[in-house]
Amino acid sequence: GAVVSQHPSRVICKSGTSVKIECRSLDFQATTMFWYRQFPKQSLMLMATSNEGSKATYEQGVEKDKFLINHASLTLSTLTVTSAHPEDSSFYICSAASSIERYNEQFFGPGTRLTVL
Amino acid sequence: QQQVKQSPQSLIVQKGGISIINCAYENTAFDYFPWYQQFPGKGPALLIAIRPDVSEKKEGRFTISFNKSAKQFSLHIMDSQPGDSATYFCAATTRGGNQFYFGTGTSLTVIP
Numbered sequence: 001g002a003v004v005s006q007h008p009s010r011v012i013c014k015s016g017t018s019v020k021i022e023c024r025s026l027d028f029q030a031t032t033m034f035w036y037r038q039f040p041k042q043s044l045m046l047m048a049t050s051n052e053g054s055k056a057t058y059e060q061g062v063e064k065d066k067f068l069i070n071h072a073s074l075t076l077s078t079l080t081v082t083s084a085h086p087e088d089s090s091f092y093i094c095s096a097a098s099s100i101e102r103y104n105e106q107f108f109g110p111g112t113r114l115t116v117l
Numbered sequence: 118q119q120q121v122k123q124s125p126q127s128l129i130v131q132k133g134g135i136s137i138i139n140c141a142y143e144n145t146a147f148d149y150f151p152w153y154q155q156f157p158g159k160g161p162a163l164l165i166a167i168r169p170d171v172s173e174k175k176e177g178r179f180t181i182s183f184n185k186s187a188k189q190f191s192l193h194i195m196d197s198q199p200g201d202s203a204t205y206f207c208a209a210t211t212r213g214g215n216q217f218y219f220g221t222g223t224s225l226t227v228i229p
Contacts, residue, residue: 111160
């Protein structure tokens with residue numbers, strides 16, 4: 001159980017275009033989803049926390065107008081990178097929180113590799 | 118400020134050996150400590166987790182040792198195999214809390 005999917009797994013786009021990444025919890029309802037960014041050989045950097053039906057909470061330094069997050073249902077959150085530029089190229093990973101014995105365990109998606117040309 | 122400090126950054130172990138990765142934290146409110154395994158190009162996967170009411174948890178070849186007074190916890194991989202070669206992240210969070218604080222990761226290479 002506790003499977004999280006992400007789509008697409010890889011995307012290449014031209015500079016200036018927008019890219020949407022979907023994150024789905026397949027077999028559980030996630031009241032909270034998280035979006036991370038990971039650079040090569042580095043740790044996970046939390047970008048934002050998304051609660052179903054409310055606005056996402058962004059971490060300091062993350063532009064909310066550039067990284068639009070929508071958490072439309074208990075099983076789906078989307079991240080849209082608007083007007084993408086080469087510096088936005090990265091590995092984006094979502095996770096969904098599920099309560100396990102009072103602890104909110106996070107289950108990660110497989111990640112999306114974004115390359116902006 | 119790094120809430121969870123992880124070491125070493127990289128580790129090379131021979132097949133059959135023991136891999137040890139250490140993490141330390143300062144926030145005494147943390148009370149859930151998971152370890153994640155990440156293969157290149159994939160998302161992290163939960164490996165094993167511990168709560169501070171026990172000092173050790175073992176699942177197969179993977180063991181977490183927890184020292185509450187020292188605010189340290191470590192992952193031990195017994196009989197390390199080449200298939201264990203991956204990046205390992207420790208993390209910490211609070212009961213009912215959402216945010217996980219991750220260590221900086223350890224790249225483990227197990228050589229045949």
